Amino acid sequence: MNRNLDLELISLTKRYGSTVAVDSISYHFDAGTYACLLGPSGCGKSSTLRMIAGHESVSDGSITLGKRDISHLPPAKRGTAMMFQNYALFPHLSVLDNVAFSLKMQGTDIATRHARAGEMLELVDMSNLADRFPDQLSGGQQQRAALARALITKPDVLLLDEPLSALDPFLRIRMRAELKKLQRELGITFVHVTHGQDEALALADEIVVMNNAVIEQAGKTRAVFDAPATAFVARFLGSHNVVSMPDGMIAIRSDALQIKDANAAKLPGTITNIEYQGTHVALTASVPGEQEVTALLSDKDFFGSPKNLGEAIGLDWEAGAAHALAG
Ligand code: ADP
Numbered sequence: 001m002n003r004n005l006d007l008e009l010i011s012l013t014k015r016y017g018s019t020v021a022v023d024s025i026s027y028h029f030d031a032g033t034y035a036c037l038l039g040p041s042g043c044g045k046s047s048t049l050r051m052i053a054g055h056e057s058v059s060d061g062s063i064t065l066g067k068r069d070i071s072h073l074p075p076a077k078r079g080t081a082m083m084f085q086n087y088a089l090f091p092h093l094s095v096l097d098n099v100a101f102s103l104k105m106q107g108t109d110i111a112t113r114h115a116r117a118g119e120m121l122e123l124v125d126m127s128n129l130a131d132r133f134p135d136q137l138s139g140g141q142q143q144r145a146a147l148a149r150a151l152i153t154k155p156d157v158l159l160l161d162e163p164l165s166a167l168d169p170f171l172r173i174r175m176r177a178e179l180k181k182l183q184r185e186l187g188i189t190f191v192h193v194t195h196g197q198d199e200a201l202a203l204a205d206e207i208v209v210m211n212n213a214v215i216e217q218a219g220k221t222r223a224v225f226d227a228p229a230t231a232f233v234a235r236f237l238g239s240h241n242v243v244s245m246p247d248g249m250i251a252i253r254s255d256a257l258q259i260k261d262a263n264a265a266k267l268p269g270t271i272t273n274i275e276y277q278g279t280h281v282a283l284t285a286s287v288p289g290e291q292e293v294t295a296l297l298s299d300k301d302f303f304g305s306p307k308n309l310g311e312a313i314g315l316d317w318e319a320g321a322a323h324a325l326a327g
Contacts (some may be wrong), residue, residue, distance in 0.1 A: 004066050005031040005079075005156045007052070007189055014047045021047040023213040024061060029206070031066075031156070034190045036200035036221075039210035042234070045193040048210070052119065052191065053082040053159050057190040076102070081155035085162040087146035089134040095121065096130040099148045115308060119193070120148035125184070138205035139167050140175055158183075176202055195222055197237050201225065209233050222244060230326050241293040242325065249325040256321040257295035259283065259307065260264050265314025269293065271307055285313060 014022035019282055022044040029035050045301040052063055054075035062071040070078040070156060089098050096117050097104075103113035113180035121127045124144040134142060143163065150158060158303040163179065164172045180203055183190045200207050201221060208218040209232075217224055217233045228234035233244045234251035241252050264266050269285030272292065281302035284294045307313060 013060035015059040024058040036204035038200040043210040079156040081150040083150040103237040250322040262312045267315040267317035
């Protein structure tokens with residue numbers, strides 16, 4: 001059977017009164033992709049996700065899943081499932097009954113739904129905690145229970161709204177590895193909303209960078225990181241310098257900058273900060289036009305030829321390392 005389960009947003013728009021939260025965005029998610037919607041607070045990520053889930057009405061445009069127009073279907077009929085930021089587990093239900101909840105709503109008998117919920121708990125490695133209540137679980141366990149609950153309907157697309165934001169930094173990194181593993185095993189599409197660029201880079205096959213209700217740039221994660229098209233994307237992804245040169249604005253990765261003699265490089269600079277970061281040294285220099293750039297040097301390169309604050313240097317890069325920016 002050849003099911004085309006690609007998810008497509010077609011001129012999708014969300015208005016709240018006079019606020020345009022999502023402004024005619026179009027994007028095609030191939031089935032089985034791990035995609036992150038990335039952007040600052042208020043750029044329209046959650047509104048987009050909620051429209052895909054059916055928790056928010058579509059003002060204009062449409063959403064198709066496997067060529068089927070799902071724009072106006074109720075959430076349970078779409079083939080999507082949502083995992084919320086605060087997990088939204090029912091406090092008075094056991095883990096097993098939380099996971100089984102949507103099957104209960106569909107009228108599935110108790111033996112069948114408990115058996116299915118048991119399978120889902122096995123999938124997220126929570127079988128031994130089936131009888132616990134949510135307040136008896138750690139943050140990571142609550143997240144796994146919420147995942148199992150979302151997956152029990154066998155969605156083609158799992159929608160995750162800031163799924164890691166309630167966790168402490170250590171657990172966040174562990175749970176993000178688990179999310180990625182689960183997505184690989186299930187082979188379904190994940191659309192994950194985050195404002196954290198490191199989270200998006202770590203997880204996503206494709207990133208969709210949003211700004212002011214539109215998609216600023218989207219594509220394969222590495223392709224976007226390697227060649228940001230706008231100053232906003234370069235700055236938001238981090239690890240890039242945005243520099244105004246006489247012939248326009250460019251982005252250069254911090255790790256692509258080389259330190260040379262002042263008169264033998266593309267850009268003269270004066271060192272304003274040296275930060276030791278263990279494996280690397282971040283060297284910041286002021287350059288013409290009242291700008292600052294940061295070069296990330298391996299500790300070997302830096303300590304092989306150490307520099308001092310206030311020293312005049314030249315900053316250089318290989319042809320092709322600089323990307324012209326649209327604005
Ligand atoms: P993000 O998820 O990127 O933070 P949102 O989609 O939540 O962005 O919000 C996008 C814009 O829509 C913001 O300006 C926000 O204030 C507005 N907005 C979101 N939800 C509502 C709502 N229910 N009513 C009115 N305005 C809203």
